[in-house]
Amino acid sequence: KNSIVMFKNNREGVKKLKQKLSDRFKILKIKRLRSWLMLIVITMLIIPNLLVVLFSVNSANSQLEVKMEESTQSSVKLLNDIVDRIIEAEIANANLLAFQISSLDVDKKSTSVQTLIDQFMVEHPEMEILTLGNEKGAWMKSPDPGKEEYDPRTRGWYVSAMKTPGKVVIPDPSVSA
Numbered sequence: 001k002n003s004i005v006m007f008k009n010n011r012e013g014v015k016k017l018k019q020k021l022s023d024r025f026k027i028l029k030i031k032r033l034r035s036w037l038m039l040i041v042i043t044m045l046i047i048p049n050l051l052v053v054l055f056s057v058n059s060a061n062s063q064l065e066v067k068m069e070e071s072t073q074s075s076v077k078l079l080n081d082i083v084d085r086i087i088e089a090e091i092a093n094a095n096l097l098a099f100q101i102s103s104l105d106v107d108k109k110s111t112s113v114q115t116l117i118d119q120f121m122v123e124h125p126e127m128e129i130l131t132l133g134n135e136k137g138a139w140m141k142s143p144d145p146g147k148e149e150y151d152p153r154t155r156g157w158y159v160s161a162m163k164t165p166g167k168v169v170i171p172d173p174s175v176s177a
Contacts, residue, residue, distance in 0.1 A: 091168045093124070098168075103134040117142040133158050 097120055105113045117130050121142045133139040133152025141150075152158045157171040 087170070090124075091170075093120075094168045101132060103136075103138075106132050106134045106140055107136060107138045109138070109140055114140060114142070114144060118144075131155075131157070135162075 097116070100116060101113050113132075117132065117140065121127060121130055130142045131139060131152060132141075133155070135153070137151045137153055139150055139152045156174065157169070160171050161169045163169075
């Protein structure tokens with residue numbers, strides 16, 4: 001009988017223990033359910049927003065790159081047009097100067113030609129030196145260096161100019177001697 005009573009008591013104790021545990025697990029289950037629901041809601045709100053932000057940033061980045069490239073191309077085109085106009089103006093100036101000077105003037109080292117090229121240099125500060133030369137090897141420079149041994153026929157600018165007589169030649173830049 002004792003063992004049966006103990007068994008009954010044990011059974012009742014187990015029931016009570018199960019009930020207590022069940023009550024406690026219900027609270028945990030509710031908490032877990034609440035946590036899961038919160039996690040799901042947060043996930044449903046945050047992930048789409050993060051995706052929208054990610055796609056927006058990528059799209060904005062792409063659009064910015066396109067705009068910057070367009071702006072750069074536009075600036076390069078504008079700069080190219082400006083350089084072309086400057087070169088065309090310099091060619092016109094060189095032609096105007098060339099029509100005022102003859103080979104004979106260079107042979108004689110004409111003072112009027114020296115004044116003319118000196119004035120040309122004043123009006124064109126971007127030039128370092130202006131040199132005239134002819135087929136006889138005579139030359140004039142502005143600024144005038146005075147007496148010196150110089151044969152323009154051996155210079156690259158002269159050789160290039162003689163290949164296309166009557167036209168302005170723009171030689172590659174070079175270091176002054």
